[in-house]
Amino acid sequence: MNESIGVLRLPNEVRFGFGARAAIAPIVAGFGRRVLVVADPFIATTAEFAEVVEAMRAITGNVEVLTDVPPELPSESVHRAGAIAASFAPEVIVGYGGGSALDAAKLVAVLVTHGGSLDDYYGENAVPGPVVPLVAVPTTAGTGSEVTPVAVISDPHRELKVGISSPHLIPRAAVVDPQLTMDAPVGVTTFAGIDAFVHAVESYTAAQLEIDHAHPSPVFVGQNRLTHPLSLEAARIIFRALPVAVRSPHDRQARADMAYGSLLAGMAFGATGTHLSHAIQYPIGAMTHTPHGLGTGTLLPYVMQACVDAIPEAIATLGEAMGVTAGAGGATAHRAQATVDAIAAFCADVGLPASLAELGVSRNDRDRIVELTLQVARLVAIAPIPVDRALLGRLVDAAIVGDRSLLVARLPTPGPAQRLRPRGQP
Numbered sequence: 001m002n003e004s005i006g007v008l009r010l011p012n013e014v015r016f017g018f019g020a021r022a023a024i025a026p027i028v029a030g031f032g033r034r035v036l037v038v039a040d041p042f043i044a045t046t047a048e049f050a051e052v053v054e055a056m057r058a059i060t061g062n063v064e065v066l067t068d069v070p071p072e073l074p075s076e077s078v079h080r081a082g083a084i085a086a087s088f089a090p091e092v093i094v095g096y097g098g099g100s101a102l103d104a105a106k107l108v109a110v111l112v113t114h115g116g117s118l119d120d121y122y123g124e125n126a127v128p129g130p131v132v133p134l135v136a137v138p139t140t141a142g143t144g145s146e147v148t149p150v151a152v153i154s155d156p157h158r159e160l161k162v163g164i165s166s167p168h169l170i171p172r173a174a175v176v177d178p179q180l181t182m183d184a185p186v187g188v189t190t191f192a193g194i195d196a197f198v199h200a201v202e203s204y205t206a207a208q209l210e211i212d213h214a215h216p217s218p219v220f221v222g223q224n225r226l227t228h229p230l231s232l233e234a235a236r237i238i239f240r241a242l243p244v245a246v247r248s249p250h251d252r253q254a255r256a257d258m259a260y261g262s263l264l265a266g267m268a269f270g271a272t273g274t275h276l277s278h279a280i281q282y283p284i285g286a287m288t289h290t291p292h293g294l295g296t297g298t299l300l301p302y303v304m305q306a307c308v309d310a311i312p313e314a315i316a317t318l319g320e321a322m323g324v325t326a327g328a329g330g331a332t333a334h335r336a337q338a339t340v341d342a343i344a345a346f347c348a349d350v351g352l353p354a355s356l357a358e359l360g361v362s363r364n365d366r367d368r369i370v371e372l373t374l375q376v377a378r379l380v381a382i383a384p385i386p387v388d389r390a391l392l393g394r395l396v397d398a399a400i401v402g403d404r405s406l407l408v409a410r411l412p413t414p415g416p417a418q419r420l421r422p423r424g425q426p
C-alpha cells in the first residue's frame with residue numbers, strides 16, 4: 001500500500017438509498033431557478049423521472065429537459081445540445097440516466113460555461129475553471145460518473161473515444177437511488193456492473209506514483225491511502241452482489257449493493273485512475289462497438305494475470321476482501337493467483353465471454369490494438385507493471401485466444417525501483 005500520499009476529490013453532497021430521489025428537487029433548487037435536465041431518452045419516459053421533474057418544477061418554476069444525446073456521445077450531438085443549453089442559460093444542470101447521460105450533462109456544462117468546442121478541452125486539466133453546478137442522478141450501477149472528474153465522447157475524426165478529465169467536472173451533488181436501477185435489463189446490469197468491479201480492482205492495483213504536493217496534481221494520481229478502503233469495499237460488495245442482481249433483477253438488496261459498490265468504486269477511481277483493461281478497451285470498443293463494460297470485464301482476468309507476479313500482495317489482499325478462500329494460509333503468490341482465478345470465474349459466472357475472439361477480435365488485429373493502446377498514455381501510466389509493446393502483445397494475444405496460461409511466469413518481475421516510476425514513464 002502507498003502510505004505516502006492521499007488524494008480524494010468528491011461532490012459536496014452525496015445522497016444514497018431507496019427514496020433518495022426525493023432530495024433531488026431541494027438540492028437542485030439550492031443552486032438556482034433555471035434548471036436544465038440532460039436525460040437518457042429511455043429513462044425520460046419513466047414515471048419516476050416525471051415525478052422528479054414535477055417536483056423540480058414545483059420548487060424552481062423553470063425546468064427544461066434535453067434528451068437528444070445518444071449513447072456513446074458523438075461529439076456533434078453534444079455540441080448541438082450545448083448550443084440549445086446555452087440559449088436557455090441554466091443556473092444548474094441535472095444529469096439523469098446511465099453513464100452516457102451523466103457524461104453528456106458534464107460536457108454540456110463545460111460548453112455552457114466556457115464556450116468553444118469540445119476538442120479545446122480534450123485530455124487532462126484543460127477545463128479552465130468551474131462549470132455550471134451539476135447534480136448527477138445515475139440509473140445504472142454503474143460507471144460511477146456521478147462522482148468522477150471525467151467524461152468520455154466519440155469524435156468522428158478520431159479512431160479512439162476521447163476523455164475530458166478535470167476536477168471541475170465533478171458534480172456538486174450526487175443522488176444515488178437504487179430504485180432507479182431496478183428495471184435495468186440484464187445486459188445493462190451485467191456490463192455496467194462488471195465495469196464497476198473493474199473500476200474497484202484497477203483503482204486498488206493502480207501504480208504508485210510520486211506526487212509533489214507543492215504543485216497542481218494530475219487528475220489521476222495512482223493508488224493512494226484515501227482510496228484504498230473505498231476500492232476494497234467496492235470489490236467486496238460487487239463480487240457478492242452482481243451475480244444476484246444478474247439472476248434476480250428484482251432483489252432489492254442486490255440492487256442497493258450494486259448502486260453502493262459502483263458509487264464507492266467511482267469515488268476511488270476518480271482519484272486513482274484506471275489502467276490496462278480500460279486502456280486496451282479504447283481500441284477494442286472502437287473496433288467492435290461493444291459496450292464499455294463488456295470490453296473491460298472481458299479483459300480484466302488477463303490484465304490481472306499480467307500483474308500478478310509484480311504485485312502479489314495487493315492482489316492477495318484484494319482476494320481476502322472478496323472472500324476468496326482458495327489458497328488461504330498459503331504463500332502470497334498462491335493466494336494472489338487464486339484471486340486472479342476467482343476473478344476469471346466471477347466474470348464467466350455473470351455471463352462475460354472468455355476471450356476477445358468472442359467479441360469479433362482476431363489475431364490480425366493484435367498489432368493495431370497494441371499501437372492504439374500505447375496512445376492511451378494517461379491510463380497506461382497508471383498500470384502497476386512496466387508496459388511496452390512486447391508485454392501488450394502477449395497480453396492481447398492471451399485475451400484473444402482466451403488462454404491466461406500464455407501470461408503465466410513469462411513476465412519479468414520488476415524490482416521496487418521499477419515499480420515506483422515517475423509519472424508519465426510507461
Ligand SMILES: NC(=O)c1ccc[n+]([C@@H]2O[C@H](COP(=O)([O-])OP(=O)(O)OC[C@H]3O[C@@H](n4cnc5c(N)ncnc54)[C@H](O)[C@@H]3O)[C@@H](O)[C@H]2O)c1
Nearest residue numbers: 042071098099100139140143145148150152181183184192
Ligand atoms: N465518466 C465516467 O466516469 C465513466 C466511467 C465509466 C464509463 N463511462 C461511460 O459511460 C457510458 C456507459 O454508461 P452505462 O453503462 O451507464 O450505459 P448507458 O448510459 O450508455 O446506457 C446504456 C443503455 O441502458 C439504458 N438504461 C440506462 N439506465 C437504465 C435503467 N435503469 N433501466 C433500463 N434501461 C436503462 C439506456 O437507455 C441505454 O439504452 C460509456 O459511454 C462509457 O464510456 C463513463
Ligand SMILES: [Fe+2]
Nearest residue numbers: 195199292296
Ligand atoms: Fe469503466
